[in-house]
Amino acid sequence: MKRCHLAYAVCAVTLLGAGMGASPAVAAHRTYVVHQGESIQKAVNSARSGDTVLVLSGTYKESVTIRTPGVTLRGMGGSTVIKPGAKHAKKSGKAAHKGRKAFPTCAEAGNGICVLGTKTRNVRGVTVADLKVTGFSHAGVFGMATDTLTVRGVQSVKNGVWGIAQERSVHSHIYGNYAQGNGDAGVFLANTIKEEAGAADAGQTLVERNRLEGNRIGVTVRRLRDLTVAENRITGNCAGVFVVGDENKPKAGHLEVAANDISSNNKTCPKTDRLPVLQGSGIVLTGTEKTVVDGNRVTGNRGKSPMSGGIVLFKSFVGVTSDQNRISDNTLDSNSPADLINTETRSKGNTFEHNACRVSKPAGLC
Template sequence: MRRTFVASLSTVTVLAGLASFAPSSQAAPAGGKHHRVHVVRPGHSIQRAVDHARPGDVIKLKAGHYDGGVLVRKRLTIRGAGNRTVLSPGRKDNCKKAGVPGMGICVVGSPRHLVRGVTIKDLTVERFKETGIFGIYTDRLTVERVLAKRNGEYGITEFHSTRGRFVHNWAIDNRIDAGLYVGDIENARGTVVANNHASGNAIGLLVRHARHIKAWGNELVGNCTGVILVDDDQKGGQGNTTVWKNKVSRNNRSCAQHEEVPPLGGTGILVFGGDHNTIEKNVVTRNRGNLPYSGGIVLFPSPKGHPARFNLIKFNLVRGNAPFDLVDNSGSRTNRFRGNNCATSKPDGLCHH
């Protein structure tokens, strides 16, 4: 899953079904004829409850520890008891059967059959080899009040998915890639990433090879880079994303190059070749590094040299960043800088005084 900048995730093979298990949960009416609540207690199998649930049911997890590697392929709500409900690697990885091993919870559809309306909320996913919460070929996937920490690659992700909603989550110390990720979709149809906290990751929020995403109210602090919008030179590019009213500060960790991902460090918001993005009313402070793309808000060509074009950077507070608060090294004269409160820029004249 380390295809952060260049290659698209390959199509996942979805198996016809899993072996059935004897139920280990209690089912109770949920106020509707066809919707039930399945209560799962620590030491029991979440996967069994998922397999026996009908579309629209609720899987309710009590506080305690559970085996992860949970595969979801139908409309369900999985709801914990807050951070005291903890999923970590266990004896069986059901996600492996769908071709995506190493995930805490994986929501897996296919190009012709999206998994719609899954909600995951109020729980912790930690120490998985790949990703805490993973979605592929989903529609309206909601991840809310989830703590994703110390996972090997990503915290919370969706690939090839539309109308996602990632809100009020914490993505902390996910080692190699991004705390929050949206990618590989020509039109994400307004996927929302809002009011999350991401720290200790290589990238706080990564939008790659995707369009029509809205990111606001996030706190992206103490990563190698706060936000990256990247055109990885595949057909369709990256763009039409709004990054609005985020706090992006002190993203000064140093991440060495791995595979196709360049070294990262000391950048607040980085646009790598994207187009028609709007970066507005963010507070971007004290991001300091010595890489060519270090600084506060930085526009840079894509990995293969395609310019960042037609982006609008306006009304941001960008102070105390180094080597500059604003950098337009985009390779294009089509980007607009309007009303930004900053002290230094390259070239000169981008700041509003």
């Protein structure tokens, strides 16, 4: 076995054959090591599928875009910090001169790390792990048109909109992250952000074992189906979990919110164009169908917002009912104005079973 060193401390392994002469060399996956003061993006641009970009401890003032499938971007934990760099220079008039729309780069859009496919092909198998992303005006980590994206061990703190976000993506695994103090959701998942459309299949995306604190909302799932939000610790936000649909078809839902610990999400956040004032909401379903909410511990979520309470089925602002949702085997305590709330007077087939709670609106749901 022979080791060699290239730029960014690329390590490759050459395997030598035995017996009747040497077999062809087998190219091994490489690791690009980035030191403080060097460019993460330059290393990412050099990486090929299966390679790792290892970013050592330090502060790196840049945004990073990954478009190559199978690349891993990994830091050393919270000591690897990615912050905004100098404002991206304005694009030259070259693209406009050719009559093409110039799309913003990751930095221009205010994002820290972007994992981007195309309109016709998802980028597969990218991993972002073990680093801190903070201070960006939009999202800490943003994925669009991805397949089997993994985000793990990331600290996404005090970004302007989302901690970790994705759209038009499938088969994602978002786990073991810490999202704190972000302007909107700690974790945000949507079919598409810039247009109204029916709910998309998220391909068994899994959001699990994250700690989400002090954001506007812990987890927002918007216009999606076929995913699971499980075993997360969600506290100190204005609202814990939002599952949101609209008037388009297929409806949002056919997903699971399970075994989460959702407590004291009692910050107050001002109203927006889409939502009223938020305070004291544990889990909110609005305009959804066939969503299973089971085995969660929901405690101490208290407020005076229209959506305040432990687990709330709330009428959709566009008049879409929430139908055939199952709320079962949850433990609820000290939520106000009630542990279980169903405002869906026109809905069909919603069930409340085996929940341990004290107060419901209307009475009889506990």
